[in-house]
Amino acid sequence: MSYETNSPIVDRALAPVPLQTISSSRNHDALTALSQQARRDLQRLNYPAPNWVIAPHADNVLDVLIVGAGMCGQTAAFALQREGLRNIRIIDAAARGGEGPWATYARMLTLRSPKQLTGPDLGVPSLTFRAWYEAQHGSGDISNFDASVPGWAALHKIGRVDWRDYLLWVRDTADIPVENLTRLDSLTDEDSGAVARITGPHGSETVRARKVILALGRDGSGAPRWPSFPSLSMQDPLAKGRVFHTMDEMDFTAMQGKTIAVLGAGASAFDNAACALEAGATVQQFARRKLMPQINKSKAASFPGFLRGYSQLDDQRKWRFYTYIFDEQVPPPWETVRRCDAFSTFSLQLGCGWKDVQPMQDSVRVTLSDGSIKHFDAVIFGTGFDVDMLNRPELERYSAYIDTWAHHVSPQQAASSIEAARFPYLAPSFALQSVDGTHAEAMGRIHLFNWGATMTHAAVGSDIPGLGIGSTRLAHAISADLFVQDADLHWQHLQEFDESELLETRWHQAGEA
Known part of the structure; x- marks a missing residue:
């Protein structure tokens, strides 16, 4: 039902709005106990996985630099560590707690997503928001720990500050190291990888990395409109x-x-x-x-099949899906x-x-x-926010050469959906691609994990429903890339590997394979 006048509908009673709170009270003892349980669960999953990357480079070269430690950057780091990528750094320009929009320009009372969605937990039940909330406030099915705070069953939607605090708890529990008050000033390249100039509490430094993930939030592929x-x-x-x-x-x-x-x-x-x-x-x-x-059409594009399969579609069907969603508006x-x-x-x-x-x-x-x-x-x-890679100062060296969707649809389609046409046309690994081959190798080291990935990968680098799928896809892709780059070193390592399995038997011959 719609209204076109300056006054809301008044000819019928409206449904009452459920209780909404920005944050709930904290039970630190309960959270400590849950953290201990979650760490035991992570140990059972062999987390963090042993580092497998053979370091052919100098000790000061990172495997991955993640820029942005909000919801997406943090979860990407978690996924990388589960894959056994340990030589990483995660930086964020904000102070602890100020990462992402939750304590700054997000001014809603509660999240817009349904409370049961998962993502930052990467499938670990004791790391879910529900586990975090129930540990403090109960399931609500029978009784509450605190009658003034709804248990899980009665909770309408997740409080905005509760979500911020939950993310920080996941970060600490999963031991995801974040360097706050540290910003990316510039990004260039050399033969061995990306070269990032960063500034933190101890001054400026040059960081070299084989891969860079840009997880810079909703405006990370453009700027406020x-x-x-x-x-x-x-x-x-x-x-x-x-x-x-x-x-x-x-x-x-x-x-x-x-x-x-x-x-x-x-x-x-x-x-x-x-x-x-x-x-x-x-x-x-x-x-x-x-x-x-x-109608929020994007809700109909939030199921696993879509989020996993969309990236496999041909360009025309991808274009049809998301330009329709954009045109219908949320x-x-x-x-x-x-x-x-x-x-x-x-x-x-x-x-x-x-x-x-x-x-x-x-x-x-x-x-x-x-x-x-x-x-x-x-x-x-x-x-809202524009998608326009020309607006990103950290990509100034590459912005004129970044491939966009405008080059993969007809001129008429690009003209009819101007913003969609400006979205970057990413590789399956979320890497930037060059429209004409200029800086192609360097751009292939830069992976975009934010709203700008939507036209190529669906909303798996920005919104909660697709976060687990997107961060896992990204981690798998980077893991595979690093292995392929070092395949010859792994071949050498395979030949030199001499850890004997056949011990303490009469058939064992020391020193022989």
């Missing part, structure tokens, strides 16, 4: 503190009593509108579309819309885009699509 308006320049000092993107840091408490405009009708637009409303602002939200999308969660609709100070104007935005000394002047003019204390763009 800023709409273009004739009178708006983000370099204008008048825009500071008045014009925001949903990814920006914002002081919502300063919005109390102010009138805020939000552009967009996606989940993040509603999340930010809700934060402003809860701070005491009046919010007017605008969207060009006349109807809110009702509706905001109904709980998020109701979070805003609960305020009398909220209005939503559908079918009403913006023609211009002009920051002024004491307001922001917005020209609506019908030519009318409104003034607001601040505006927030809920316009």
